[in-house]
Amino acid sequence: MSEIIRLSASELGERIAAGDISSVEATRAHLDRIAAVDGAVHAFLHVDGERALATASELDRRRAAGEPFGPLAGVPIAIKDVLVTEGMPSTAGSRILEGWIPPYDATPVRRVREAGLVPLGKTNMDEFAMGSSTEHSAYGPTHNPWDLDRIPGGSGGGSAASVAAFEAPLALGSDTGGSIRQPAHVTGTVGVKPTYGGVSRYGSIALASSLDQIGPVTRTVLDAALLHDVIGGHDPLDSTSIPEAWPSMAEAVRRADVAGLRIGVVKQLDAEGFQRGVRTRFHEALELLERNGAEIVEVDAPHFEYAIAAYYLILPAEASSNLAKFDSVRFGLRVTPDGGGTVEQVMAATREAGFGPEVKRRIILGTYALSAGYYDAYYGSAQKVRTLVQRDFDAAFANVDVLATPTAPTTAFKLGEKLDDPMSMYLNDVATIPANLAGVPGISVPAGLAPEDGLPVGIQFLAPARQDARLYNVGAALEQLLLAEWGRPLLDLAPDLSRHELTATEEGAL
Ligand code: GLN
Numbered sequence: 393m394s395e396i397i398r399l400s401a402s403e404l405g406e407r408i409a410a411g412d413i414s415s416v417e418a419t420r421a422h423l424d425r426i427a428a429v430d431g432a433v434h435a436f437l438h439v440d441g442e443r444a445l446a447t448a449s450e451l452d453r454r455r456a457a458g459e460p461f462g463p464l465a466g467v468p469i470a471i472k473d474v475l476v477t478e479g480m481p482s483t484a485g486s487r488i489l490e491g492w493i494p495p496y497d498a499t500p501v502r503r504v505r506e507a508g509l510v511p512l513g514k515t516n517m518d519e520f521a522m523g524s525s526t527e528h529s530a531y532g533p534t535h536n537p538w539d540l541d542r543i544p545g546g547s548g549g550g551s552a553a554s555v556a557a558f559e560a561p562l563a564l565g566s567d568t569g570g571s572i573r574q575p576a577h578v579t580g581t582v583g584v585k586p587t588y589g590g591v592s593r594y595g596s597i598a599l600a601s602s603l604d605q606i607g608p609v610t611r612t613v614l615d616a617a618l619l620h621d622v623i624g625g626h627d628p629l630d631s632t633s634i635p636e637a638w639p640s641m642a643e644a645v646r647r648a649d650v651a652g653l654r655i656g657v658v659k660q661l662d663a664e665g666f667q668r669g670v671r672t673r674f675h676e677a678l679e680l681l682e683r684n685g686a687e688i689v690e691v692d693a694p695h696f697e698y699a700i701a702a703y704y705l706i707l708p709a710e711a712s713s714n715l716a717k718f719d720s721v722r723f724g725l726r727v728t729p730d731g732g733g734t735v736e737q738v739m740a741a742t743r744e745a746g747f748g749p750e751v752k753r754r755i756i757l758g759t760y761a762l763s764a765g766y767y768d769a770y771y772g773s774a775q776k777v778r779t780l781v782q783r784d785f786d787a788a789f790a791n792v793d794v795l796a797t798p799t800a801p802t803t804a805f806k807l808g809e810k811l812d813d814p815m816s817m818y819l820n821d822v823a824t825i826p827a828n829l830a831g832v833p834g835i836s837v838p839a840g841l842a843p844e845d846g847l848p849v850g851i852q853f854l855a856p857a858r859q860d861a862r863l864y865n866v867g868a869a870l871e872q873l874l875l876a877e878w879g880r881p882l883l884d885l886a887p888d889l890s891r892h893e894l895t896a897t898e899e900g901a902l
């Protein structure tokens with residue numbers, strides 16, 4: 393494996409800025425890696441090597457001409473297919489958008505381009521970001537680089553797997569109920585859901601507009617912070633974008649220190665139903681932080697247990713409305729019934745063929761929850777629960793600086809295990825959903841491997857809205873302490889995927 397792809401994004405950026413490695417070399421190394429392992433991992437739906445190399449060579453020319461170079465300039469990046477990209481397919485994992493080429497870039501994509509990053513392609517995801525395993529992608533699942541028979545998390549399994557498999561040093565994801573943090577947890581990577589309004593949603597194919605946030609997926613906390621600094625900040629094109637200036641997240645990483653930090657452990661999310669090894673690593677991480685000056689206190693969040701129920705009404709309600717725009721006229725697929733049909737018949741045939749079962753399930757649920765007779769009973773009640781969850785956070789943050797939970801209840805489960813059981817799939821989000829309901833930021837940082845199955849476990853930290861820097865502080869501090877203990881990054885322990893470099897026949901069998 394080329395040494396270049398093992399570098400963190402910040403190291404790679406430094407070497408590129410110093411003229412040690414060219415952006416073309418860095419881009420080619422990652423494209424080679426994709427060619428070698430993505431047949432087995434299937435993190436990408438679309439790779440545009442030619443355009444990536446052209447961008448990289450232009451950047452090399454600009455660097456040689458002495459133009460100012462940011463910390464991530466020249467570094468390749470993978471982009472979740474939920475973000476629209478000018479001239480590059482953007483399907484959100486759905487057949488209904490197959491063949492659609494957007495005429496513009498989403499704001500986070502535009503910002504990464506302006507910062508000199510090099511988009512490699514688009515990553516796989518559950519259709520319209522609905523799911524926790526990437527198995528709801530219309531284009532087949534992504535495989536977890538730690539064990540190819542297991543899920544890489546979802547909905548952003550492609551982004552997390554691409555980073556864990558060293559196909560890209562950085563990726564962008566979207567998190568509506570955990571789709572950045574849960575994939576990070578099961579792949580041994582770092583994932584951040586920023587404060588609602590902290591990163592523009594302009595050009596993100598909306599799932600649930602009051603919950604969606606775009607954020608970084610990386611191998612180190614510093615890399616996440618550097619990427620957050622690139623994509624974050626006010627955007628007049630998103631009416632929910634927070635207008636104030638933000639502190640530098642990378643600065644928070646550089647000054648990381650947990651002395652005196654009060655960390656609240658949410659009682660309801662440190663419970664029996666969680667896998668034993670997940671809790672073991674969680675408690676070890678907390679003890680490590682405590683030994684280094686943090687204060688650990690128990691926190692009660694009584695309404696968190698209703699968060700999933702509220703979320704699975706609010707999300708389908710918003711999704712059913714957002715997905716109404718896929719009407720066979722404006723984007724992608726159009727299916728005309730045999731012998732023709734009315735506009736309504738074409739629309740119905742297109743939606744029937746273009747949406748997968750999970751999307752249909754949620755559209756039906758959401759339409760029902762919003763119907764006149766049931767609106768108050770379902771949507772109205774869910775919104776009240778949402779307020780109660782927000783108040784739990786307010787009460788907790790009156791006493792502590794950050795909250796800590798395991799990121800998800802179990803390590804990566806087997807592909808297929810939960811596919812026919814939507815309820816058990818939904819339960820995966822128990823620890824991540826409260827943050828989306830309240831709009832607060834969260835980070836998942838690798839905490840080690842579960843002793844019983846040797847698979848990655850993440851610890852989640854949550855902070856008050858707009859205090860994203862606190863997450864980078866505690867996340868970086870823990871990362872440093874664990875690195876000192878382990879002697880090497882967790883991902884060094886992941887299997888060497890080069891043995892999976894596939895022959896054409898094997899690839900056909902996947
Ligand atoms: N797993 C959650 C869901 O299915 C989260 C999705 C997301 O964050 N996009 O809705």
